[in-house]
Amino acid sequence: MTDPQTSFAARLAAAGAARPALCVGIDPHPGLLSAWGLGDDAAGLDRFARTVVEALADRVAVLKPQSAFFERHGSRGIAVLETVIAEARSAGALVLVDAKRGDIGSTVAAYADAYLDPASPLAGDAVTASPYLGFGSLEPMFELAAKHGKGVFVLALTSNPEGAGVQRAVAADGRTVAGTILAELAARNAGATPFGSLGAVIGATAAGGIGHDLAKVNGPLLAPGLGAQGGRPADLTDLFGPALPLVLPAYSREILQNGPAVDALRASADTVWRSCASVLGRSA
Numbered sequence: 001m002t003d004p005q006t007s008f009a010a011r012l013a014a015a016g017a018a019r020p021a022l023c024v025g026i027d028p029h030p031g032l033l034s035a036w037g038l039g040d041d042a043a044g045l046d047r048f049a050r051t052v053v054e055a056l057a058d059r060v061a062v063l064k065p066q067s068a069f070f071e072r073h074g075s076r077g078i079a080v081l082e083t084v085i086a087e088a089r090s091a092g093a094l095v096l097v098d099a100k101r102g103d104i105g106s107t108v109a110a111y112a113d114a115y116l117d118p119a120s121p122l123a124g125d126a127v128t129a130s131p132y133l134g135f136g137s138l139e140p141m142f143e144l145a146a147k148h149g150k151g152v153f154v155l156a157l158t159s160n161p162e163g164a165g166v167q168r169a170v171a172a173d174g175r176t177v178a179g180t181i182l183a184e185l186a187a188r189n190a191g192a193t194p195f196g197s198l199g200a201v202i203g204a205t206a207a208g209g210i211g212h213d214l215a216k217v218n219g220p221l222l223a224p225g226l227g228a229q230g231g232r233p234a235d236l237t238d239l240f241g242p243a244l245p246l247v248l249p250a251y252s253r254e255i256l257q258n259g260p261a262v263d264a265l266r267a268s269a270d271t272v273w274r275s276c277a278s279v280l281g282r283s284a
């Protein structure tokens with residue numbers, strides 16, 4: 001087990017105290033590559049991702065490269081992702097690799113090796129995971145994360161409108177599926193300080209009650225869906241309530257659309273952080 005001082009949670013808490021506690025996604029959509037005057041190819045991808053790293057890796061707490069946009073360029077795209085992870089981390093950002101992996105446990109173990117074992121070139125500080133093959137199927141990921149001081153963000157209530165049909169379905173015991181996942185996370189993070197390294201993903205667009213005390217999760221709560229998907233910082237108050245101190249707001253296109261100028265990307269991140277900080281009760 002890793003020393004709690006070097007746990008992902010401890011590093012996230014330290015980064016969030018020293019910098020805007022913001023997660024900025026690196027999502028090189030074809031439309032954004034074009035808008036930045038770049039080709040929809042590995043060279044364009046490389047320039048795009050390096051520009052975001054140059055602009056923000058020494059300023060915000062977390063960068064979240066979206067693996068899909070790198071994978072669509074094949075092995076050359078994956079090579080760019082490897083470089084981005086390394087460069088963002090060496091500039092001081094924590095890297096959350098957004099790969100949303102999930103499978104039977106024995107295969108999850110291989111995903112864990114890819115994204116959480118420090119020997120892997122794709123390892124960041126944390127990875128996103130899907131629990132919809134059963135929460136327990138992610139156990140190998142949790143074990144490797146604990147061993148190496150990494151984090152795992154588990155999808156609970158996602159920002160897309162289609163998610164609710166599955167995630168708000170009510171199980172035989174009366175709990176929603178999302179509620180079950182949050183309870184599992186709460187059990188694993190119980191007693192951890194400053195909080196546990198297993199996070200939940202709760203979309204900022206998820207209207208209506210969650211039916212679970214989110215503060216009990218005692219882990220970071222990634223809130224994507226802000227900006228381009230219509231979520232607003234003000235929505236976080238009702239959604240998270242007493243759990244607001246655990247919230248990590250996430251933006252991709254809202255910030256990325258301001259590139260390729262490095263100064264404009266920085267100004268945009270500063271602007272969204274100011275509006276989030278006032279809602280989250282943090283200093284801007």
Ligand SMILES: O=C(O)c1cc(=O)[nH]c(=O)n1[C@@H]1O[C@H](COP(=O)(O)O)[C@@H](O)[C@H]1O
Nearest residue numbers: 066128158159203224225228229251252253
């Ligand atoms: O895990 C995620 O990051 C995620 C979960 C979720 O519920 N909704 C969601 O949009 N995301 C990711 O967050 C990013 C959102 O991008 P923007 O809508 O451009 O801010 C994308 O990379 C999504 O894949």
